[in-house]
Amino acid sequence: MEFDITDELTSRPVGSADHLKEKQYIQDLALRLGEAPEEVLPRFVEIAMRMSGANSAGLSLYEPEPAPGVFRWHHLIGELARFNNATTPRNNSPCGVTLDRTGPVLMQHVERVYDWVAEAGIVVPEVLLVPLFVGRTEPVGTLWIVSNSIGHFHSGHARVAGDLASFVGTVLRVQRTEEELKRALEAQETVSREMSHRVKNLFALVNTMIRFGAKSARDKDDFSQTLTGRMLALASAHEMVMTKDKVDAADLDHVIRSIVEPHEHDAGTRFLLNGTTMAVRPQSISGLALVINELATNAIKYGALASDEGQVSISWDTEDDALNVRWEERGGAAIEAVPERIGFGSRLLDTTIVRQFGGTLSHDWRREGVVVSIKLPLTAILG
Secondary structure, eight states, X not given: OOSBOTTHHHHSOOOOOOHHHHHHHHHXXXXXXXXXXXXXXXXXXXXXXXXXXXSXXXXXXXXXXXXTOEEEEEEEEETTGGGTTOEEETTXXXXXXXXXXXXXXXXXXXXXXXXXXXXXXXXXXXXXXXXXXXXXXXXXXXXXXXXXXXXOOOXXXXXXXXXXXXXXXXXXXXXXXXXXXXXXXXXXXXHHHHHHHHHHHHHHHHHHHHHHHHHHOSSHHHHHHHHXXXXXXHXXXXXXXXXXXXXXXXXXXXXXXXXXXXXXXXXXXXXXXXXOOOEEOHHHHHHHHHHHHHHHHHHHHTSGGGSTTOEEEXXXXXXXXXXXXXXXXXXXXXXXXXXXXXXXXXXXXXXIIIIITOOEEEEEEEXXXXXXXXXXXXGGTBO
């Protein structure tokens, strides 16, 4: 027996249509869309079953991931209501056939063709399916209506179901647009809160840098140059986390390169970077940028980078839930003694590494160049 009997839709006799009832049902759906949108889809299924005089009905909405996807049954009513939330294969089901044809499909005794229907103990004498589209081209699933009688459905039922499906497709599109708008507004609110918090922190940090930096600077030119460098480091960090109106994590390698790049010469060999790839959470980028900038500034003023031949090797790795960063200078003037002067830059390093990140900082004043070892908890760094 042929199970796909779609051609019979046009050959079966059609009874008189109740256009007034159809209009009333559409008005009912429209009213619910404004007052109780969560009731639209269940009511849609109920109307489709009533208008066709069927025994059961439901929606099968397509879930494409993982490919090739499945159909999930929603809002089932009638004899098959117990199968609500069940899933069926995309490429082995009447729903898949309906989406492929993009039009009404009529089948009988599908349990004789699809094993999963028979295994579920479902008997389907006759089922009418119509596709659901969001817009004109994007299929999202099907409406299906089951009758216990062979020869029940005709083209009038298919027309009514198709009209209802077109209206519901519009409803789904409106709901999807509302959900996307809601997500966009929530994301914007999150960014706004993050920006407010970040700006407050930046003002507080800049205020500290101005007050204490002015006290420890040798003269106004030294103060201006140092403060400018710190501000540029903060600006670079801010630019890294704010892209396309959202807050993003950034790779540690990118953070370090962005800060040391202004101090690099044309040959591009002053800084040697080597470390594992890791995403730094946005809240940590400004602090890390200040640390790297401070080390670079000290190297230019007093260390290896005061000489054209000087180099800095920056390496990092992870061990025991900690990030280890090693700053090693060489090629500059020989270090004869440990520096005695402790300025604001040193306090800034200590404040950022120890107090902000809960890490540790140590200096090894070797004759050939200082080695700075930094250890930071991964929980304070990773995105």
